Amino acid sequence: xxxxxxxxxxxxxxxxxxxxxxxxxxxxxxxxxxxxxxxxxxxxxxxxxxxxxxxxxxxxxxxxxxxxxxxxxxxxxxxxxxxxxxxxxxxxxxxxxxxxxxxxxxxxxxxxxxxxxxxxxxxxxxxxxxxxxxxxxxxxxxxxxxxxxxxxxxxxxxxxxxxxxxxxxxxxxxxxxxxxxxxxxxxxxxxxxxxxxxxxxxxxxxxxxxxxxxxxxxxxxxxxxxxxxxxxxxxxxxxxxxxxxxxxxxxxxxxxxxxxxxxxxxxxxxxx
Amino acid sequence: xxxxxxxxxxxxxxxxxxxxxxxxxxxxxxxxxxxxxxxxxxxxxxxxxxxxxxxxxxxxxxxxxxxxxxxxxxxxxxxxxxxxxxxxxxxxxxxxxxxxxxxxxxxxxxxxxxxxxxxxxxxxxxxxxxxxxxxxxxxxxxxxxxxxxxxxxxxxxxxxxxxxxxxxxxxxxxxxxxxxxxxxxxxxxxxxxxxxxxxxxxxxxxxxxxxxxxxxxxxxxxxxxxxxxxxxxxxxxxxxxxxxxxxxxxxxxxxxxxxxxxxxxxxxxxxxxxxxxxxxxxxxxxxxxxxxxxxxxxxxxxxxxxxxxxxxxxxxxxxxxxxxxxxxxxxxxxxxxxxxxxxxxxxxxxxxxxxxxxxxxxxxxxxxxxxxxxxxxxxxxxxxxxxxxxxxxxxxxxxxxxxxxxxxxxxxxxxxxxxxxxxxxxxxxxxxxxxxxxxxxxxxxxxxxxxxxxxxxxxxxxxxxxxxxxxxxxxxxxxxxxxxxxxxxxxxxxx
Numbered sequence: 153x154x155x156x157x158x159x160x161x162x163x164x165x166x167x168x169x170x171x172x173x174x175x176x177x178x179x180x181x182x183x184x185x186x187x188x189x190x191x192x193x194x195x196x197x198x199x200x201x202x203x204x205x206x207x208x209x210x211x212x213x214x215x216x217x218x219x220x221x222x223x224x225x226x227x228x229x230x231x232x233x234x235x236x237x238x239x240x241x242x243x244x245x246x247x248x249x250x251x252x253x254x255x256x257x258x259x260x261x262x263x264x265x266x267x268x269x270x271x272x273x274x275x276x277x278x279x280x281x282x283x284x285x286x287x288x289x290x291x292x293x294x295x296x297x298x299x300x301x302x303x304x305x306x307x308x309x310x311x312x313x314x315x316x317x318x319x320x321x322x323x324x325x326x327x328x329x330x331x332x333x334x335x336x337x338x339x340x341x342x343x344x345x346x347x348x349x350x351x352x353x354x355x356x357x358x359x360x361x362x363x364x365x366x367x368x369x370x371x372x373x374x375x376x377x378x379x380x381x382x383x384x385x386x387x388x389x390x391x392x393x394x395x396x397x398x399x400x401x402x403x404x405x406x407x408x409x410x411x412x413x414x415x416x417x418x419x420x421x422x423x424x
Numbered sequence: 425x426x427x428x429x430x431x432x433x434x435x436x437x438x439x440x441x442x443x444x445x446x447x448x449x450x451x452x453x454x455x456x457x458x459x460x461x462x463x464x465x466x467x468x469x470x471x472x473x474x475x476x477x478x479x480x481x482x483x484x485x486x487x488x489x490x491x492x493x494x495x496x497x498x499x500x501x502x503x504x505x506x507x508x509x510x511x512x513x514x515x516x517x518x519x520x521x522x523x524x525x526x527x528x529x530x531x532x533x534x535x536x537x538x539x540x541x542x543x544x545x546x547x548x549x550x551x552x553x554x555x556x557x558x559x560x561x562x563x564x565x566x567x568x569x570x571x572x573x574x575x576x577x578x579x580x581x582x583x584x585x586x587x588x589x590x591x592x593x594x595x596x597x598x599x600x601x602x603x604x605x606x607x608x609x610x611x612x613x614x615x616x617x618x619x620x621x622x623x624x625x626x627x628x629x630x631x632x633x634x635x636x637x638x639x640x641x642x643x644x645x646x647x648x649x650x651x652x653x654x655x656x657x658x659x660x661x662x663x664x665x666x667x668x669x670x671x672x673x674x675x676x677x678x679x680x681x682x683x684x685x686x687x688x689x690x691x692x693x694x695x696x697x698x699x700x701x702x703x704x705x706x707x708x709x710x711x712x713x714x715x716x717x718x719x720x721x722x723x724x725x726x727x728x729x730x731x732x733x734x735x736x737x738x739x740x741x742x743x744x745x746x747x748x749x750x751x752x753x754x755x756x757x758x759x760x761x762x763x764x765x766x767x768x769x770x771x772x773x774x775x776x777x778x779x780x781x782x783x784x785x786x787x788x789x790x791x792x793x794x795x796x797x798x799x800x801x802x803x804x805x806x807x808x809x810x811x812x813x814x815x816x817x818x819x820x821x822x823x824x825x826x827x828x829x830x831x832x833x834x835x836x837x838x839x840x841x842x843x844x845x846x847x848x849x850x851x852x853x854x855x856x857x858x859x860x861x862x863x864x865x866x867x868x869x870x871x872x873x874x875x876x877x878x879x880x881x882x883x884x885x886x887x888x889x890x891x892x893x894x895x896x897x898x899x900x901x902x903x904x905x906x907x908x909x910x911x912x913x914x915x916x917x918x919x
Contacts, residue, residue: 187903188903188907189900189901189902189903189904189907192896192899192900192903193900195896195900196893196896196897196899196900197618199892199893199896200893201622201625202892202893203888203889203890203892203893204642204889206885206888206889207638207882207885207886207889208638208639208642209885210882210883210884210885211637211638211639211877211879211882212638212639213882213883214774214877214879214882214883215773215774215838215840215877216774216776216838216840217639217813217840230625233625234625237621241614245610287892287896290888290892291885291888291889291892294883294884294885294888295883295885297883333610334610335609335610335613338610338613338614338617339516339613339617342614342617342618342621343472345621346512346617346620346621346624347476349621349624349625350476350480363483363486367483
């Protein structure tokens with residue numbers, strides 16, 4: 153990474169044009185992740201999970217167990233659930249991994265601000281999300297039988313997924329900044345991710361009760377699922393489902409605020 | 425393993441020569457056990473476990489008060505949570521056991537001792553398993569409280585201990601396998617957690633998406649889901665263990681399979697460096713593993729297709745409507761008749777069956793308002809039918825019928841699962857008051873034979889489902905191959 157920043161210096165000197173450090177860090181990280189095959193391996197796993205889900209949904213749609221709209225909602229929800237995982241894991245490893253490989257020191261010694269380093273890494277960790285979402289489009293189109301509802305599902309999938317992807321990548325980076333080893337940051341992030349999957353396992357009776365609505369509204373993954381069900385499957389107006397967009401929005405704002413206005417400036421060679 | 429442990433191994437060697445030695449696996453186990461428990465690592469995980477159990481139990485109790493969930497179901501859900509959270513601890517410790525030592529450079533002294541790697545792995549495996557009994561003991565108070573004195577507690581805890589024990593063996597062993605094969609501690613931990621999450625993800629799908637032949641097949645393959653299904657059916661739905669044995673098999677086979685691979689294959693091949701050259705049988709072993717996974721995947725995808733081979737003949741058989749409308753004889757004192765226009769039919773899963781009923785008032789007086797209800801029963805053994813899955817409309821109302829008057833109803837049944845079923849309808853006159861009753865009249869049965877789901881490309885999704893991951897895997901392989909080639913060429917260049 154420090155090589156990239158050295159290039160920044162050269163770029164400035166040779167052309168007189170300043171390339172922002174965050175852009176160089178982003179470019180370097182993105183190239184490493186994509187060309188190194190790491191993101192592609194994640195996306196391949198993601199595609200396998202999406203394929204199994206889509207095949208099961210299509211079978212059950214043929215068996216009249218699931219309606220077409222419900223299967224589209226499950227496919228979009230799965231896109232979000234699986235897609236966020238990639239960003240979370242990459243974010244969780246970004247700073248603590250550099251720390252562990254002793255490559256954080258040269259990065260911190262460069263003249264770029266710490267906020268720029270975090271921004272570059274944040275954007276790089278976010279980069280798999282659009283790819284994951286694009287990969288889900290053929291599944292959604294096939295499952296919807298080209299019904300116009302697919303546009304609504306894709307629109308809300310893109311909005312909610314992007315919002316949550318920002319939040320999850322930001323959270324991964326936050327944990328990574330505060331962890332000395334990538335093992336700890338990965339463990340914490342995956343534990344939180346698993347914890348967010350728990351409410352979906354609670355029986356429907358509870359989730360429909362006021363307590364369940366409160367739990368769903370707080371859990372961003374469950375919120376997204378609820379909103380998609382209400383708007384896409386049940387065809388309800390957004391005014392009835394707005395409560396489920398509050399949690400993802402607030403969570404994203406808080407995480408991004410904490411990341412860039414507090415933690416990013418405090419990136420240190422060690423977490424302590 | 426520390427220097428003290430190394431010295432201890434030396435002492436063990438001396439003791440072994442004197443015939444006084446304790447087995448090496450016992451020493452490894454004891455040392456690991458003490459490290460795990462006194463180092464506070466297990467305790468931190470147990471605190472997390474208790475927190476998760478407390479939160480989910482509180483939510484369930486709250487939910488129970490709202491929707492009157494029976495205590496037996498509460499006990500089942502609590503046992504299931506205890507198992508799911510508990511085996512997570514064993515898996516995490518297992519995933520760290522070998523790769524962690526490798527990373528901390530403490531594996532070398534361990535491998536240099538006269539102890540066989542298998543004994544080391546066995547000791548570590550037992551130590552990683554040690555939190556499981558404690559998590560299960562911690563689960564008991566939650567179960568007892570939420571069961572509200574129901575008799576299911578004993579049976580539930582017994583089955584929970586059996587299933588949880590099997591799953592703990594499988595998941596801990598799996599974590600250790602990854603730990604033996606992983607380059608870094610991070611990689612083994614990450615892979616373990618991903619596998620755990622993959623097993624957890626199907627629980628996110630709505631209930632209706634988990635049904636059907638494929639849905640049930642996936643449930644049976646997934647040890648977590650299979651165990652949940654087994655416990656629920658036995659504890660909540662009063663099914664026998666023998667009936668639900670296929671679901672128990674997933675846990676048994678996963679435990680046996682993982683133990684076999686761990687101790688018969690992987691344990692003997694623990695290396696200081698994961699990239700160290702392996703013995704020759706490693707390649708056939710890897711090939712066998714790949715073939716096994718590929719076979720399971722192909723089996724999963726083609727199972728519905730294979731079972732539908734016999735279907736075409738059955739599908740071609742024309743539906744045979746009842747020649748004259750079959751009628752149910754009215755019970756004594758009843759003047760209501762119900763006729764159906766179909767007696768038997770063979771269809772494939774996914775097909776719709778439509779038939780009509782004709783309710784006739786053969787009596788001299790007008791009837792009370794009537795309800796016509798449909799029921800579906802599986803004729804052989806197996807899961808009871810959930811009629812809500814099979815029919816969008818299970819009851820129809822008929823207003824009072826004048827003498828000699830008839831009313832026709834149209835019904836649709838969606839064949840969901842392969843099997844042999846009997847569909848019948850019942851006319852229920854409305855009682856005149858709280859102190860009276862009426863006698864229902866049933867129709868003749870409609871014998872429905874449902875063949876397996878015949879479509880291998882449901883909704884045209886198969887090309888997308890195969891092409892997308894295949895293309896991505898191929899693209900993902902390129903950088904890996906390029907990197908390996910570069911690594912292989914580096915020493916030559918240097919030379």
